[in-house]
Each structure stands twice: as C-alpha cells, then as structure tokens.
Amino acid sequence: MLPPRPPIDFDTPVMRFHRSRRKVTNIVVSGLAILATVIVIAPLVAILVYLLYKGASSLNFNFFTKIPAPVGEEGGGMANSIVGSGIILVLASLMGIPIGIAAGVYLSEFGRGKFLANAIRFTADVLNGVPSIVMGIAIYSLIVMRQKHFSAFAGGVALAIMMVPTITRTTEEMLSTVPHAIREAALGLGVPKWRTVLSVSLRTASPGIITGCMLAFARVAGETAPLLFTAFGNQFWSVKLNEPIGALPLQIYVYAISPYDEWHRLAWAGSLVLIVMIMVSVTLVRVFASRGALKGGN
Numbered sequence: 001m002l003p004p005r006p007p008i009d010f011d012t013p014v015m016r017f018h019r020s021r022r023k024v025t026n027i028v029v030s031g032l033a034i035l036a037t038v039i040v041i042a043p044l045v046a047i048l049v050y051l052l053y054k055g056a057s058s059l060n061f062n063f064f065t066k067i068p069a070p071v072g073e074e075g076g077g078m079a080n081s082i083v084g085s086g087i088i089l090v091l092a093s094l095m096g097i098p099i100g101i102a103a104g105v106y107l108s109e110f111g112r113g114k115f116l117a118n119a120i121r122f123t124a125d126v127l128n129g130v131p132s133i134v135m136g137i138a139i140y141s142l143i144v145m146r147q148k149h150f151s152a153f154a155g156g157v158a159l160a161i162m163m164v165p166t167i168t169r170t171t172e173e174m175l176s177t178v179p180h181a182i183r184e185a186a187l188g189l190g191v192p193k194w195r196t197v198l199s200v201s202l203r204t205a206s207p208g209i210i211t212g213c214m215l216a217f218a219r220v221a222g223e224t225a226p227l228l229f230t231a232f233g234n235q236f237w238s239v240k241l242n243e244p245i246g247a248l249p250l251q252i253y254v255y256a257i258s259p260y261d262e263w264h265r266l267a268w269a270g271s272l273v274l275i276v277m278i279m280v281s282v283t284l285v286r287v288f289a290s291r292g293a294l295k296g297g298n
Helices: 013-058 061-065 079-110 115-128 132-147 152-176 180-188 193-221 248-256 261-290
Strands: none
Touching (some): 013 261, 061 261, 079 115, 079 248, 079 261, 132 152, 152 193, 180 193, 193 261
C-alpha cells in the first residue's frame, strides 16, 4: 500500500499572498462599483435638492388652482399647464405604448430575418437619435399646417413618435430573453402562436417592457421643443384636443426666459412639480407591478 499523503498546507506564504490579493481586489472592485453608483446618483440628488431649495417656497394653493397672472401682477399659478401636460402625456402614451409594444413583438416573435423587420429595427434606431426639435418641425408640417392651427393632439402625436423607438427596442430585447423552452412548452400543448405570445412571452417579459415604457415616458415628459411647434401653449384653461393647450415645459420655458423675478420664481416651482410628477408616476407603476398586477411569471 502507498503511504498516506501528508495534508496540504494552505498556510504557506504563497497561499497567504493569493488570499490577500483576492481580498484586496474584491475591496477595490466593490469600492469602484459603489463610487460609480454615487457618481450616477449624486447629480440627480443635487438637482432635486436644488429644485426643492429654489421652488418649494413658491408652491402654494394658488399655484395648483390658478392660471398664470398677467404681466406685472404677482401670484397666479400653473393649474392649466399641469392639466395640459397630463392630457398630452396620456394621449402620447395611449398612442405610443401600444404601437411600440406591437412593433417589438413583431421584431422578436414574427419577423426574425425578414427584410421588413430589419427596416423597422433600423428606423427605430434612427428615430432614437433624431433631435426632438426636428420631430416637432415634422409634426408641424404634417398635422399643424394641414389643420391650420396648433392643438393638443399634434403635441401628443409628436411625443408618441418619440416614445415608440425606445419601447420597440426594449420590448424586442426583453422578449429575446424569454427562454425558448417556455414557448415550446405552450406550443406543444396546442396553444396557438399568437396566444403563446400574449399569455406566455409578453407576460414573462412584462417587467422589462414596463421599465422601457417608463423610460420612454420620462424622456418625453420634459420635452419642450416639440410642443413649441405643436401644442404651442395657452395662458388660459383649455382641455380640448383640437385647440392649443398649456404644458408645464412650455410654461417653464416662457417664465425662465422672461426678465421678471416673479416669473423666475414660478419657473423653479414648475420645474419641481414636473420632476415630482415624473417620479410619482414612475413609482406608482413600479409599485403596481411589484404587487403582481403587471408582473410576469418566473
């Protein structure tokens, strides 16, 4: 019989060196990751704190219930702009989200390798890089000039088109992460492909798709340039889709470039309200999804 081997010594200088090196590497990489997170979050926190500092003192009951005051008068509010922004964003979401999700489903589930799918994918990538002011000019030429007046509908169309590329590409990428075994199991049970896509693929990928929709919504919520050529703005109450309508980004822009300190104060308050509106809407969607109503299967 062979003599038993002596136990391995794990406390040699070389082993201690490698353990120390791994610990140091782990600490350094973890520190770099934390530093990167802080660098990303710090500007957001700084902006929010500064907006609270500059705008919170201007928020009052009149700000949320009154329309802008005439030039030279103090007071007034942005109630019409808050409502107008809500109308335009809801209109844009109703048009942009279904189209974006449908396009993403086609690219991932039905159009693989087809010329039309490649054309849609290329168009979505190009639209993602188109400046927002160019989008506003395009909708101005296609809708506003034909209607011969500005309207909330034109503003909603402009923002919807800006939402579609982000939602389309996000939906495609999220659906591509769904395991094929899940689809094959449904198809093996005799479920039609369209039903498999709706009940299995989309449901499984829904958390990622919802995130893409939120990103697109947050991107267009603060856009000003497209609305200058479409919704145009309105100093009075207007909730009709076929008329010019006020919007927070437009009102903030008008107040910010004015020479009046009172309007500057209201512009800071409007900026704070706009940021809070975006944060609240995104948070509500996340809470709703985390409770299972929009959450996909595992």
